[in-house]
Amino acid sequence: MTASETTARKRRPYAARVPMAQRREQLLDAALAIIDRDGYDRISIDAIAKEVGVTRPVVYGAFDDLGQLLGALLDRQQERAITQLYAALPLDAVGSSPVELVERAVPALHAMLLADPMTWRAILQSGSGVPEAVGRRVDGDRTRVLATVELMISSALPQDYDAELLAHAVIALLEHFGRLVLADPEHFTAERLATSARTMIGAWLP
Amino acid sequence: MTASETTARKRRPYAARVPMAQRREQLLDAALAIIDRDGYDRISIDAIAKEVGVTRPVVYGAFDDLGQLLGALLDRQQERAITQLYAALPLDAVGSSPVELVERAVPALHAMLLADPMTWRAILQSGSGVPEAVGRRVDGDRTRVLATVELMISSALPQDYDAELLAHAVIALLEHFGRLVLADPEHFTAERLATSARTMIGAWLP
DNA sequence: TCCATTTACTACACAACTGTAGCATTCTGG
DNA sequence: CCAGAATGCTACAGTTGTGTAGTAAATGGA
Numbered sequence: 001m002t003a004s005e006t007t008a009r010k011r012r013p014y015a016a017r018v019p020m021a022q023r024r025e026q027l028l029d030a031a032l033a034i035i036d037r038d039g040y041d042r043i044s045i046d047a048i049a050k051e052v053g054v055t056r057p058v059v060y061g062a063f064d065d066l067g068q069l070l071g072a073l074l075d076r077q078q079e080r081a082i083t084q085l086y087a088a089l090p091l092d093a094v095g096s097s098p099v100e101l102v103e104r105a106v107p108a109l110h111a112m113l114l115a116d117p118m119t120w121r122a123i124l125q126s127g128s129g130v131p132e133a134v135g136r137r138v139d140g141d142r143t144r145v146l147a148t149v150e151l152m153i154s155s156a157l158p159q160d161y162d163a164e165l166l167a168h169a170v171i172a173l174l175e176h177f178g179r180l181v182l183a184d185p186e187h188f189t190a191e192r193l194a195t196s197a198r199t200m201i202g203a204w205l206p
Numbered sequence: 207m208t209a210s211e212t213t214a215r216k217r218r219p220y221a222a223r224v225p226m227a228q229r230r231e232q233l234l235d236a237a238l239a240i241i242d243r244d245g246y247d248r249i250s251i252d253a254i255a256k257e258v259g260v261t262r263p264v265v266y267g268a269f270d271d272l273g274q275l276l277g278a279l280l281d282r283q284q285e286r287a288i289t290q291l292y293a294a295l296p297l298d299a300v301g302s303s304p305v306e307l308v309e310r311a312v313p314a315l316h317a318m319l320l321a322d323p324m325t326w327r328a329i330l331q332s333g334s335g336v337p338e339a340v341g342r343r344v345d346g347d348r349t350r351v352l353a354t355v356e357l358m359i360s361s362a363l364p365q366d367y368d369a370e371l372l373a374h375a376v377i378a379l380l381e382h383f384g385r386l387v388l389a390d391p392e393h394f395t396a397e398r399l400a401t402s403a404r405t406m407i408g409a410w411l412p
Numbered sequence: 413t414c415c416a417t418t419t420a421c422t423a424c425a426c427a428a429c430t431g432t433a434g435c436a437t438t439c440t441g442g
Numbered sequence: 443c444c445a446g447a448a449t450g451c452t453a454c455a456g457t458t459g460t461g462t463a464g465t466a467a468a469t470g471g472a
Binding site for chain 4: 011013014016017044045046047056057060065066
């Protein structure tokens with residue numbers, strides 16, 4: 001065994017070469033998997049590199065820094081979530097009563113969550129552990145959703161309800177029950193949730 | 207200037223000596239301040255030492271490691287929160303209707319939050335960023351509170367409401383509106399919240 | 413086959429943090 | 443004043459992560 005053979009033996013074999021676009025997607029998938037498994041406070045360039053089986057310069061070749069990577073992940077995930085949300089909501093039921101809407105929306109949203117749990121878990125755990133740039137972005141998104149929900153409530157319920165507070169309540173409940181469904185879908189079934197929602201909302205209608 | 211003078215010049219002046227019990231309390235206060243300002247993911251022995259103006263061995267002289275310190279902080283904060291909560295809730299109103307209870311509880315809870323915001327902010331931001339041991343403890347506490355709320359609901363509302371789901375909803379709403387009040391107390395006033403709560407709960411009563 | 417391009421790895425410097433043995437300083441009582 | 447006890451600091455070793463210059467390997471086209 002010569003010295004060059006000894007030296008060559010020690011060098012880690014190269015990971016398969018991958019076009020940049022595909023590599024970026026792979027890195028984003030890895031980041032999402034880490035966030036889902038370990039939480040936002042465990043995400044790092046080093047962790048992502050290890051998850052994929054490449055070295056850090058490869059990650060830096062695709063993204064300038066962690067912030068940029070997380071921004072790209074957010075872009076991608078947001079697009080996925082919005083697509084799923086619009087597919088799930090009964091937007092064709094324009095003239096229906098709130099109770100009918102709820103009876104159709106709850107099972108659809110329930111199925112949506114379970115069809116892509118990783119996406120929704122990452123979104124619904126966007127609490128204080130997220131990097132600051134991510135948190136600001138998510139807060140902005142939540143503000144927009146809040147305004148939309150507030151408009152819907154204003155047109156559906158009597159005027160003696162505070163629409164802004166109700167919108168906050170609806171968002172908080174959707175997020176909380178989303179987390180419960182993802183954690184225990186057999187216990188928090190679509191049927192059970194729909195029944196309760198119908199009963200409570202029904203009591204608020206004229 | 208002799209060599210010993212030069213050496214003495216370079217040594218950092220000692221922080222004031224403090225009895226152990228007082229030091230522990232001071233370190234816990236510092237930890238709470240860091241969590242409030244920077245979040246759970248920024249808490250570390252080093253950060254606490256810097257916050258107080260001592261070196262790390264001083265912190266390690268008081269607590270074995272970060273986990274033990276955070277456990278002690280949790281014990282202390284939990285005791286504070288429970289004391290404040292029991293002082294705020296109208297426990298003397300045993301025979302009152304749910305609407306009356308709410309009308310008295312909301313302003314009291316509102317004032318409680320603002321009387322000690324740091325304590326409540328640390329509790330209400332106990333999301334995914336917390337160290338695992340803390341998260342498990344908080345989850346256990348939440349489960350107990352949930353069971354208590356579920357019992358109260360079972361006795362106050364008609365049987366066609368799902369008490370478990372409602373308990374989850376109440377907890378989610380209390381936490382969410384707690385965060386809103388801490389963030390913007392002038393916008394989310396006690397009066398406004400009480401009015402909305404009265405209207406909604408009133409609609410559920412026989 | 414050879415060469416140029418593209419993609420991947422190594423080794424390094426640096427920063428931040430954990431944990432501790434040994435040493436230093438401060439304070440109080442005799 | 444001095445000695446001892448109690449509390450505080452320094453320097454060190456180790457770990458983990460960031461970021462990068464230089465080198466290596468792989469691939470495809472001529």
